[in-house]
Amino acid sequence: MTDLSYLDGNMLDGPLRELFAVDLSGATGRCDNCGRTGPMAGLHVYSHAPGLVGRCPACTQVMIRLVRAPDRAWLDLRGTTFLQVPLPLDQPHPRPL
Incomplete structure (x- = not known):
């Protein structure tokens, strides 16, 4: 297999921003395989x-x-144990249901 160059995890910010209302480049995720925890911006993209x-x-x-397709997107996080998303402090905290 040839060595393909990669972009850093910041490449995911724009496409994911279309799906989420917060900046996910600062989100923390844990690898399901090795347990490494780090920012999504640190991923090798x-x-x-056909996608990222x-x-x-x-x-x-x-x-x-x-x-992505013109009318939908598929997001697969199977290899991520969790995704911790930082929220702005000025955002109102939702009340319990």
Whole structure:
């Protein structure tokens, strides 16, 4: 296999911003394979497929896949144990249901 160059995890910010109302580049995720915890901006992002693939910088396991079509998007976080999203302090905290 040839060594493909990658972009950093900041590449995911624009496409994911269309799906989420917060900046996810500062979100923290944990790799399901090796347990490494770090910012999504630290992922190695490959764009040589029909979508974007974010791999763990420690073990290269796929943590996130994002594919877009004109009318929908597919987001696969199977390789991510959790995604901790920082929220602005001035955002009102929702009341319990």
